[in-house]
Amino acid sequence: MSWPHPLTGLNEREHIRLINSLSGFRNAFLVGTADKQGKSNLAIFSSIFHVGAKPPLIGMLSRPDSVERHTLENIRATGCWTLSGVTCEMLPQAHHTSARFDRDTSEFAATGLAEDHLDGFHAPHVKGSPLVLAFNLRDEIKLEINGTVLLIGEIQRMNFDRQALGKDGWLDIEKLGLVAVSGLDAYHVTQRIGRLSYAKANQTPEWIEGGPQRS
């Protein structure tokens, strides 16, 4: 098997696009924050991942704070944020939040996404998003290798249509209409192949809902 070196023949921008493609599909989420005075900020993030269930923890990576990072500054100042799941209908506004807006510009106003607030929770979220999670900051870890900042939040509140919650606790995020992202700028809808039974060493898992014939 021939293995090309990662960087052969690519310029810097092409290299960045390729490396950002290699981690595969992720979920598109909008991070909602506000500064101490309540000025809101919204930014699309894609490095967001499960850290643990008890307590319920989700991590996200922020790029280095060597330049102005409004989301990171707001989280450090207020200790909280929200995640709003992105749907087809929220594109391309959701993608627009990745532009460099001034500190005084709210991405809600600039992109046309509607701002909503939970009573008693400082950080705003996107009105109409079918999956909203609210976090308190539990830990911040700087990854010395490249200055990236890992933020770990504990889920304080959640909101979604209860019809998407299965009897066994599994949440059907496809039914909620969430989109997946690949690379820096590609968005995808999904079609469920199925669910597989809990894996045991001595038997091959079985399709408990759906199966390959659906794909």
Next chain:
Amino acid sequence: MSWPHPLTGLNEREHIRLINSLSGFRNAFLVGTADKQGKSNLAIFSSIFHVGAKPPLIGMLSRPDSVERHTLENIRATGCWTLSGVTCEMLPQAHHTSARFDRDTSEFAATGLAEDHLDGFHAPHVKGSPLVLAFNLRDEIKLEINGTVLLIGEIQRMNFDRQALGKDGWLDIEKLGLVAVSGLDAYHVTQRIGRLSYAKANQTPEWIEGGPQRS
């Protein structure tokens, strides 16, 4: 807006399934490792994420090492691993690797996924996977909050069909046939909506390939 508390009315297993659903879509990857004697191991992981492009870094979370974790032990012993992207055709074998197999059992042999080796690279990968990445360990960080272990690897080699690589460096992982995962056990194929242009503050991004009419 009414926000239910996360845990209302759910038992422990339901709670775990729900919390594991909330981080949204991820890519299904198989982590290939070997111990110092070359005995191979394969395990499906889903908390895998971009950390940086220069150098090319990808992170992954391993659950706490309070019980036997063969993948983690092998990485600590040898400093390397591979990721093999999962396709429809590799299900349900790929899911089967999440079962508790004995230390002496190779998940390749137990599940029927074929093992392949790159000359000079210690960790095995899945033969026929359309996206294979090979890593050297660059950093290991224990997340004190719950004992989870963050492993950061630098990409050493990569292998994919060059026909999926766009002129601008974006890799079409949908064309490669990779599947997305949600929750602990649901697998999805994707359909691309489109790609959006680089976001600038003063204009709404445009669809550069595809668009909502395709979905």
